[in-house]
Every structure is written in C-alpha cells, then in structure tokens.
Amino acid sequence: MNAMTRRIVVGTAAVSIALTMAACGKAGDNKSSSSNSSSDSKNKSIGLLLPENATTRYEKFDKPLIEKKIAELCPDCNVQYDNAAGDPAKQAQQVSSMIAKGVKVLILDAQDSTGIKSSVQAAVDKGIKVVAYDRLAEGPISAYVSYDxxxxxxxxxxxxxxxxxxxxxxxxxxxxxxxxxxxxxxxxxxxxxxxxxxxxxxxxxxxxxxxxxxxxxxxxxxxxxxxxxxxxxxxxxxxxxxxxxxxxxxxxxxxxxxxxxxxxxxxxxxxxxxxxxxxxxxxPYAPEADATAEIAVDLVNGKDFKSVADTTAKQLGGSEIPSKLLPAFxxxxxxxxxxxxxxxxxxxxxxxxxxxxxxxxxxxxx
CATH class of the missing domain: 3.40.50.2300 (Response regulator)
Known part of the structure; x- marks a missing residue:
C-alpha cells in the first residue's frame, strides 16, 4: 500500500469512527433527555417550610394538616419538612436545601417575607413552583393562601x-x-x-x-x-x-x-x-391547609389551580398573585x-x- 492509499484509508476510518461516536453520543443525549423528562414527570416531592415554633399552631396544626391532605390527594407524593425556628437566615438555608433535594413544589411560610425574595427567585430559577402559605412572600411565587x-x-x-x-x-x-x-x-x-x-x-x-x-x-x-x-x-x-x-x-x-x-x-x-x-x-386551620395542599398537588401534576385560588393579593412590589383568602372569627x-x-x-x-x-x-x- 503506497503512502497516498494509506492516508486515504486512515482518513476514511477516522471519519467513520468520528461519525459513529457522534451518532452514539447523540443517541446517548436523547436517552438522557428522555430520562430527565421522565424523572421530572415522576418527581412528586413537595417541600414545606414553616417560620417558627414559638406559636403553637405551626407544629400542632399546620404541619400535620398539610401533610395529611397531601397524602389524601396524592399518595405517591412525599413531603420534605423543616422549621426556621424564627431565624430568617436559617430559612434561607432551608430553601437552598430544598433546591438541592430537588423538590418540585415548595410551600413556604416566610419568616421574613421580604428577605426571602432572593431564595424564592433561586428556587424558581431551578424550576420549582413556590406557594406562599399564611404570609405573602416577595418574589415570583405561583400562589398564596391565607386569611383576610x-x-x-x-x-x-x-x-x-x-x-x-x-x-x-x-x-x-x-x-x-x-x-x-x-x-x-x-x-x-x-x-x-x-x-x-x-x-x-x-x-x-x-x-x-x-x-x-x-x-x-x-x-x-x-x-x-x-x-x-x-x-x-x-x-x-x-x-x-x-x-x-x-x-x-x-x-x-x-x-x-x-x-x-x-x-x-x-x-x-x-x-x-x-x-x-x-x-x-x-x-380554622383545616381550610387553609387543605387549600394549600390542593394547589401544591395541582402544581406537582401540572394542573390548573385557579378554581382554588379564586382571588388575588398584591405583593409589595405590585405583582398580583393568585390567592385564596379565608374568613376568620x-x-x-x-x-x-x-x-x-x-x-x-x-x-x-x-x-x-x-x-x-x-x-x-x-x-x-x-
């Protein structure tokens, strides 16, 4: 085989190998994308962050009621829980932890509704839907549930x-x-x-x-x-x-x-x-917890929640947030x-x- 023939054969083999590797890589990429999409659709993890435990309602009523309703509506959903114990910095760390855990929806009762804004933005940037519970947090939240x-x-x-x-x-x-x-x-x-x-x-x-x-x-x-x-x-x-x-x-x-x-x-x-x-x-805590759980499960499943959030509330920045506001006595x-x-x-x-x-x-x- 002369030098020119050798160069042609080697060059042809290299092109063939490169094309084969590219084809394999593309197939692998498609498989990875499909897997990620499938994984995202199967992700039914909901984060729940409450602000403090000095007020007895949060641990005694809100947490168990929300968890119970989510379990009823979505048996294959799982709830990741934490309490800030009155510390805004701790709650910001907890949001970061929820992001790292890959929750799909985050129910957030903000200890500092303005200070938590950057954490809310970070969660949303990762594709997490945030539901403000009891207190209207700032940032790009999807819904808000509280009282008038x-x-x-x-x-x-x-x-x-x-x-x-x-x-x-x-x-x-x-x-x-x-x-x-x-x-x-x-x-x-x-x-x-x-x-x-x-x-x-x-x-x-x-x-x-x-x-x-x-x-x-x-x-x-x-x-x-x-x-x-x-x-x-x-x-x-x-x-x-x-x-x-x-x-x-x-x-x-x-x-x-x-x-x-x-x-x-x-x-x-x-x-x-x-x-x-x-x-x-x-x-009444149950209606607030139930409405929040319904919205969270709808968001996990990609469904419209506007039948639950039947009004709006305005953030300090002026954004109108779909809301459910309940009566008190x-x-x-x-x-x-x-x-x-x-x-x-x-x-x-x-x-x-x-x-x-x-x-x-x-x-x-x-």
Missing part, C-alpha cells in the same frame, strides 16, 4: 371596643403590641385594628412584640411605667402568644384591662374563661362553645382542666 388579614385586625379592634364598653372614649388610653415587622401579616393586622380604633380611643403606647411573649411582656411593663397602671383602658395584642406575656405583666401590676389576641391557642382560650383575656381570633368567652369546641379544635377535656372546670361550667362547656 386586614379584616382580622378589624375584628380585633372591634372586639377590644366591645370589651371596653362605655370606657371606649377618644381620651381612653390603649396600648398596642403588634407583631413582627418582618411578617407582612403583622402590618395588615395593625392597619385593620387602627382603622377601627383610631378616633374612638387614644393609642397611647405602640410597639412591636416580635411575636414573642417575653418581648411583649417587656413592652407592656414599659407601657405601665410610662402611662401609669391606672391609666390603661385596654390592650391590643396581635396574637395569643404575646397576650400570654402581656397578661402576666398586667397581673404583676395588679390590673386587668380588656386584652385581645389571635390564633385561638389553648392557653388563650383558657384565659378567656379565666377572664384575663377578653377575645381571640379563631382561624372573633371568639369571646360567650361563644367558645359554638366555635372552637363545636369545630373540635380542642376537646372539652383539653380546655376544662381542673383549674378551669368551674369557668367551663359557667360558660356552658361541660
């Missing part, structure tokens, strides 16, 4: 006026202990309460209790020192957890003005019976039996322990 939070503030304000009765005058001093400014719901509760209270009473002292009973107690003690214990006609507390700390501070000062709350926590309900708290807000000692007991939020035995047996009987809970 400004209306809740209005209910709280009206309950306080009702409890104050004839003492509710434009010169009557009211102390307001609001929630955590990082929680957008806190601003809505505050706005709703002010809408009802402003002009009818005097907001003489207003601070954030950060959703913590210890902080709320400190703020209440400061208000008592500043205003004088005989000059406080009512206290607005944005939730029951803080109301517990406030009630302790009020007891220590030897006073017992009307006091609001929210979440219908067991301790809050018992304070209603004992007379150390005058109202709370009952937000004011609870006082007079209607405990017809609300939280009737709906089996708590059993009579849970509420009516020995310390509250007489008060339960007086309220018709026996």
């Amino acid at each position: 939070n400004e209306k809740i503030g209005e209910l709280q304000g009206q309950a306080l006026l009702d409890a104050m009765g004839p003492k509710a005058t434009p010169s009557a001093n009211v102390v307001m202990i609001n929630g955590d400014p990082a929680d957008p719901n806190a601003a809505m509760f505050k706005a709703g309460a002010h809408k009802v209270l402003d002009g009818k009473v005097k907001i003489a002292y207003e601070q954030s209790g950060l959703w913590k009973d210890t902080v709320a107690a400190q703020k209440m003690s400061a208000a008592i020192t500043q205003l004088g214990k005989g000059n406080i006609a009512g206290v607005y507390s944005a939730n029951d957890g803080m109301a517990g700390g406030i009630a302790t501070a009020l007891k220590g000062a030897g006073i017992n003005p009307p006091l609001t709350g929210q979440d219908a926590e067991l301790a809050g309900v018992q304070r209603l019976l004992a007379g150390t708290q005058t109202s709370t807000i009952y937000k 004011s609870v006082t000692k007079a209607n405990i039996k017809d609300t939280v007991v009737k709906d089996n939020l708590y059993t009579k035995d849970q509420i009516c322990t020995s310390d509250f047996a007489a008060a339960c009987a007086a309220a018709g809970i026996s």
